Amino acid sequence: QVQLVESGGGLVQAGGSLRLSCAASGLTFSTYAMGWFRQDLEKEREFVSGIRWTGGSTYYADSVKGRFTISRDNAKNTVYLQMNSLKPEDTAVYFCAADPYGRGWSRRLSDYDYWGQGTQVTVSS
Numbered sequence: 001q002v003q004l005v006e007s008g009g010g011l012v013q014a015g016g017s018l019r020l021s022c023a024a025s026g027l028t029f030s031t032y033a034m035g036w037f038r039q040d041l042e043k044e045r046e047f048v049s050g051i052r053w054t055g056g057s058t059y060y061a062d063s064v065k066g067r068f069t070i071s072r073d074n075a076k077n078t079v080y081l082q083m084n085s086l087k088p089e090d091t092a093v094y095f096c097a098a099d100p101y102g103r104g105w106s107r108r109l110s111d112y113d114y115w116g117q118g119t120q121v122t123v124s125s
Contacts, residue, residue, distance in 0.1 A: 002026040009119030020081040022096030029077040033104035038092035047107035093118040
């Protein structure tokens with residue numbers, strides 16, 4: 001049974017930082033690309049960042065480029081999202097997802113086979 005479990009969300013002031021983690025089990029983690037998505041109230045779920053299975057290629061939405069950094073540790077079956085210079089508009093539930101085809105750059109939800117339950121990030125102004 002595949003499980004993706006996010007952690008690290010919380011409440012932070014604008015300009016602050018958070019580090020999200022997503023621990024994977026039940027799959028051969030090193031063969032999957034991983035993505036982070038977010039969804040705020042009444043909005044569609046949107047791509048935030050992705051990383052290929054080797055970790056050598058990373059991808060970002062324009063809205064987070066230069067502020068967020070994705071990384072992975074295949075030995076720990078974990079993908080991270082370091083979020084700096086947070087803004088109120090970053091407030092959302094953040095989800096990690098696994099892409100079996102190793103793309104990392106895909107913004108299409110249907111390209112990801114497995115999803116976590118999400119972790120809430122709230123940025124106050």
